[in-house]
Amino acid sequence: MSKSQEPQVDLKLAESFGLNTEEYQSILKIMGRTPSYTELGIFSVLWSEHCSYKNSKAMLKLFPTRAAQVLQGPGENAGIVDIGDGLGVAMKVESHNHPSAIEPYQGAATGIGGILRDIFTMGARPIALMDPLYFGSLDDAHVRHLFGGVVSGIADYGNCVGVPTVGGSVFFDESYTTNPLVNVLALGIVENKKIMKGIAKGIGNIILAVGATTGRDGIHGATFASEELSEQSAAKRPSVQIGDPFTKKLLLEATLELIDSGLAVGIQDMGAAGLTSSSIEMASRARTGIEMDVSKIPLRETGMTPYEIMLSESQERMVVVAPPENADKIKALFDKWELHCAVIGRVTGDGKVRIKWQDEVFADIPVKALVDDAPVYHRESKEPEYLAELHKFDQGKVEQPKDLNKTLLQLLAAPTIASKRWVYKQYDHQVRTNTAVLPGSDAAVLRVRGTKKAIALTTDCNGRYVYLEPFTGAAIAVAEAARNLACSGARPLGLTDCLNFGNPYKPEVFYQFKRSVEGIIAACNSLQIPVISGNVSFYNESLTHSVYPTPLIGMVGLIENLADITTQWFKQEGDVVYLAGNLSSKPDIGGSEYLKTVHKLVTGKCPELDLEKEKALHSFLLSAISSKLLRSAHDCSEGGVAVALAECCISDLSTSQEKIKVNLSAGPNPSPERRGELGLDADISGLAGRSDLKLFAENQSRAIVSCQAADVEKLEAEAKRLGVEVMKLGKVGSNRFVIKGMVDLPVSELRKAWEEAIPDKMR
Amino acid sequence: MKFGVITFPGSNCDYDCHQAVEEGLGLKPVRIWHRETDLQGCDCIILPGGFSYGDYLRTGAIARFSPVMQKVKEHAERGGLVIGICNGFQILLESGLLPGAMMVNRGLQFVCQTVNLSVERNDLAFTNKLEKKQVIRIPIAHKEGNYYLDQRSLKELEDNHQVVFRYCDQNGRISDAENPNGSQNNIAGIVNQKGNVLGMMPHPERAMEALLGSDQGRLIFDSIKAHLQKVG
Numbered sequence: 002m003s004k005s006q007e008p009q010v011d012l013k014l015a016e017s018f019g020l021n022t023e024e025y026q027s028i029l030k031i032m033g034r035t036p037s038y039t040e041l042g043i044f045s046v047l048w049s050e051h052c053s054y055k056n057s058k059a060m061l062k063l064f065p066t067r068a069a070q071v072l073q074g075p076g077e078n079a080g081i082v083d084i085g086d087g088l089g090v091a092m093k094v095e096s097h098n099h100p101s102a103i104e105p106y107q108g109a110a111t112g113i114g115g116i117l118r119d120i121f122t123m124g125a126r127p128i129a130l131m132d133p134l135y136f137g138s139l140d141d142a143h144v145r146h147l148f149g150g151v152v153s154g155i156a157d158y159g160n161c162v163g164v165p166t167v168g169g170s171v172f173f174d175e176s177y178t179t180n181p182l183v184n185v186l187a188l189g190i191v192e193n194k195k196i197m198k199g200i201a202k203g204i205g206n207i208i209l210a211v212g213a214t215t216g217r218d219g220i221h222g223a224t225f226a227s228e229e230l231s232e233q234s235a236a237k238r239p240s241v242q243i244g245d246p247f248t249k250k251l252l253l254e255a256t257l258e259l260i261d262s263g264l265a266v267g268i269q270d271m272g273a274a275g276l277t278s279s280s281i282e283m284a285s286r287a288r289t290g291i292e293m294d295v296s297k298i299p300l301r302e303t304g305m306t307p308y309e310i311m312l313s314e315s316q317e318r319m320v321v322v323a324p325p326e327n328a329d330k331i332k333a334l335f336d337k338w339e340l341h342c343a344v345i346g347r348v349t350g351d352g353k354v355r356i357k358w359q360d361e362v363f364a365d366i367p368v369k370a371l372v373d374d375a376p377v378y379h380r381e382s383k384e385p386e387y388l389a390e391l392h393k394f395d396q397g398k399v400e401q402p403k404d405l406n407k408t409l410l411q412l413l414a415a416p417t418i419a420s421k422r423w424v425y426k427q428y429d430h431q432v433r434t435n436t437a438v439l440p441g442s443d444a445a446v447l448r449v450r451g452t453k454k455a456i457a458l459t460t461d462c463n464g465r466y467v468y469l470e471p472f473t474g475a476a477i478a479v480a481e482a483a484r485n486l487a488c489s490g491a492r493p494l495g496l497t498d499c500l501n502f503g504n505p506y507k508p509e510v511f512y513q514f515k516r517s518v519e520g521i522i523a524a525c526n527s528l529q530i531p532v533i534s535g536n537v538s539f540y541n542e543s544l545t546h547s548v549y550p551t552p553l554i555g556m557v558g559l560i561e562n563l564a565d566i567t568t569q570w571f572k573q574e575g576d577v578v579y580l581a582g583n584l585s586s587k588p589d590i591g592g593s594e595y596l597k598t599v600h601k602l603v604t605g606k607c608p609e610l611d612l613e614k615e616k617a618l619h620s621f622l623l624s625a626i627s628s629k630l631l632r633s634a635h636d637c638s639e640g641g642v643a644v645a646l647a648e649c650c651i652s653d654l655s656t657s658q659e660k661i662k663v664n665l666s667a668g669p670n671p672s673p674e675r676r677g678e679l680g681l682d683a684d685i686s687g688l689a690g691r692s693d694l695k696l697f698a699e700n701q702s703r704a705i706v707s708c709q710a711a712d713v714e715k716l717e718a719e720a721k722r723l724g725v726e727v728m729k730l731g732k733v734g735s736n737r738f739v740i741k742g743m744v745d746l747p748v749s750e751l752r753k754a755w756e757e758a759i760p761d762k763m764r
Numbered sequence: 765m766k767f768g769v770i771t772f773p774g775s776n777c778d779y780d781c782h783q784a785v786e787e788g789l790g791l792k793p794v795r796i797w798h799r800e801t802d803l804q805g806c807d808c809i810i811l812p813g814g815f816s817y818g819d820y821l822r823t824g825a826i827a828r829f830s831p832v833m834q835k836v837k838e839h840a841e842r843g844g845l846v847i848g849i850c851n852g853f854q855i856l857l858e859s860g861l862l863p864g865a866m867m868v869n870r871g872l873q874f875v876c877q878t879v880n881l882s883v884e885r886n887d888l889a890f891t892n893k894l895e896k897k898q899v900i901r902i903p904i905a906h907k908e909g910n911y912y913l914d915q916r917s918l919k920e921l922e923d924n925h926q927v928v929f930r931y932c933d934q935n936g937r938i939s940d941a942e943n944p945n946g947s948q949n950n951i952a953g954i955v956n957q958k959g960n961v962l963g964m965m966p967h968p969e970r971a972m973e974a975l976l977g978s979d980q981g982r983l984i985f986d987s988i989k990a991h992l993q994k995v996g
Binding site for chain 2: 425432439
């Protein structure tokens with residue numbers, strides 16, 4: 002191995018690494034000479050959009066990130082919020098969109114691998130995963146291939162690694178046909194005194210590479226993630242890493258054991274840009290330097306150059322920094338787990354990253370130049386012309402369906418609304434025995450062992466709303482996430498965001514991005530929820546258009562008392578059903594699933610959002626739940642009041658189809674879950690607008706709640722006290738679903754439409 | 765009375781089994797690493813679920829070579845209790861401690877859901893707290909749970925009453941519609957002829973508290989405890 006064998010560096014090569022002229026010039030200036038091939042490689046990945054956030058950084062700085070409960074805000078591997086009892090929750094969401102578009106199975110699988118490392122490097126035991134997915138129409142064979150591949154990739158990886166996938170969301174729209182969005186959120190529990198950070202502190206400390214060997218897979222993966230997909234993208238399949246969940250499981254256990262042992266001072270995962278970004282970020286955070294001899298790294302193939310070793314994105318690897326005297330103990334620990342462990346360098350005080358192959362220096366760059374001097378761009382923003390055009394939409398001109406029964410069934414069978422059981426049945430959602438509310442309610446709920454508490458988790462974003470009104474649409478994503486938590490009995494503690502957008506060099510796309518960030522900030526400030534971590538994914542483009550701007554929000558909340566865990570489905574016949582929240586907003590079907598599914602239109606404005614009323618609704622839900630007044634609470638979202646009411650009747654798995662079909666009077670051993678179906682007898686004529694608007698408009702800040710007949714007065718008094726409007730809709734019925742004068746159907750028919758839609762399409 | 769939980773590289777449910785014994789039975793279980801060759805006097809050995817060795821080659825096929833498995837065999841030969849859950853069941857099959865093999869579920873997908881099980885025997889160390897033909901609700905979570913045995917051996921298994929649990933509906937009716945994975949004769953769990961080695965695909969350790977959906981898995985753990993108390 003000799004430096005003289007490295008290719009010549011010039012602007013053309015820099016461009017092929019994804020750097021522009023301006024960036025290459027500034028590298029020349031920083032270095033005061035032409036960089037070596039390895040140095041150029043290091044600059045190119047660290048200055049890629051994926052690693053440097055160069056086009057988003059200026060906006061991201063504006064997020065509110067402080068609150069009393071925040072133990073770790075953005076900037077580390079994951080954010081952490083305090084939940085009391087000396088415990089914290091670490092959380093982060095990431096995208097694996099581009100890899101999943103060309104290699105759905107491995108692309109989705111390695112996405113999970115990456116996000117799990119972010120959690121356990123902080124010292125947190127991962128206890129939950131969630132997968133928000135956005136795909137084109139399931140009527141398209143290629144979309145079915147992508148969707149099936151992504152789901153089985155998530156299932157095989159997540160199941161094997163032993164972390165439950167407790168929920169997620171799936172949204173279908175043609176906008177995502179060739180560029181699906183595959184986001185993954187992980188959450189872990191950490192003892193606050195054991196929080197570990199990714200820092201290379203202590204001059205003279207050793208740097209170890211642990212985990213799997215290093216190979217040639219995934220070189221320039223970060224660069225690939227920072228450009229648009231094109232017809233040539235399939236050729237970049239080798240940029241997609243291959244996951245090994247078994248090794249990941251060993252690495253997870255070994256790392257947590259290492260942190261517990263107190264032998265290490267800093268740990269960082271090797272994710273995008275591999276050893277390059279992990280080692281340099283650690284040095285940057287500690288304001289130190291690093292020197293590494295990459296010939297010491299355990300390799301899986303011969304003849305790898307320093308350039309390849311530094312840029313490899315081989316999975317299941319970590320960097321550990323520790324005092325030299327702990328080397329043998331750390332090696333023994335990784336040996337027990339049958340993992341590699343090699344001392345590859347040391348922390349220095351000169352603020353430089355020096356990469357050697359034995360004695361020859363291949364790269365010598367100031368850390369500050371790579372991280373702090375990375376470019377920051379303020380991109381041009383221009384309001385897209387389509388907005389004014391679509392906002393002219395007049396809903397009065399939409400023809401009202403004659404048979405509203407049929408319309409409701411059609412909506413329940415729309416894949417975005419239909420049961421996602423086909424998906425989550427493939428995920429182990431119970432391993433580690435914490436999952437108190439399984440997938441299928443507004444939020445997943447996990448109890449916190451050793452306490453009386455539980456945490457609730459949800460992910461939300463309707464990309465169609467954000468497309469129609471970026472500011473309000475993004476604010477709605479935050480509001481809906483918080484509403485889902487409140488319906489489950491949880492007070493929001495913090496959020497993580499995955500900002501999926503098109504090419505930021507298009508001013509219209511940057512407008513969407515900028516307004517979305519502003520919308521999130523407005524909602525966060527009003528609802529007092531800090532942003533604790535996140536990720537930006539640009540360049541989500543098909544050959545003809547950018548995907549809908551999709552700022553996905555993942556949010557965690559705390560339920561102080563296990564007894565307050567609340568689910569969305571009705572509990573008992575005769576209970577009284579209310580609609581609570583903002584009842585005076587005008588009915589608007591712009592951007593609704595009804596307009597899309599029934600009238601084939603994506604137009605209008607998204608529903609209006611009154612954050613004060615939203616906040617009041619959450620206070621009411623939480624207070625009524627802790628006073629034991631509510632039997633169920635369900636957020637009204639896609640499909641409006643009618644779909645929300647239907648879901649209250651059909652989403653309880655213990656009354657799902659397979660159980661209902663048996664003869665209820667037979668058998669020697671009645672199971673506790675067994676009971677008849679629950680239906681509805683309601684009247685919504687008090688709502689404004691014509692029938693289809695009453696039923697299907699997606700007005701925000703609303704929830705369907707039910708209570709025992711004896712609690713009606715108390716519930717109404719509580720609503721009045723908190724200034725929240727409530728409207729009595731009727732009662733929980735038996736086996737028919739009746740909305741007076743509009744819908745009258747057997748519950749079994751609703752359930753059939755809702756449960757069979759996705760399995761039918763995937764058959 | 766001692767319970768031991770073995771951890772193989774890739775075991776995921778060792779922690780849950782540990783919690784089931786500790787919180788459910790109030791006993792302190794012994795953690796046994798797969799390279800150990802001392803069962804530390806445990807009366808009941810639990811082989812937990814998960815993906816030992818990543819399910820590479822075949823489920824359970826590599827774990828059976830772990831040093832601890834020789835000791836588990838000796839323990840079983842002496843009449844000691846062994847329960848293999850999910851991947852633990854698969855390891856018991858590969859080790860020859862129980863007959864048969866697992867194929868991929870007939871739907872070709874991983875299945876995670878709560879199922880009804882019909883209790884076929886209540887005269888065992890594992891089931892003495894259950895009623896015969898009682899229906900219990902316990903979660904399953906597997907991709908390879910499609911139990912297979914050649915026809916002659918299957919007849920032998922049935923004739924010897926070695927089937928302990930079958931998938932059924934909530935009234936105890938056993939039919940193909942209730943079979944989540946395609947297992948022959950809806951088999952969810954079996955014992956060896958001596959009745960001291962149980963393999964089952966469903967996860968009783970996930971059904972220990974009503975908070976998480978079902979506490980009927982506790983009946984199996986309680987049965988083992990009661991049996992061990994009786995035999996002293």
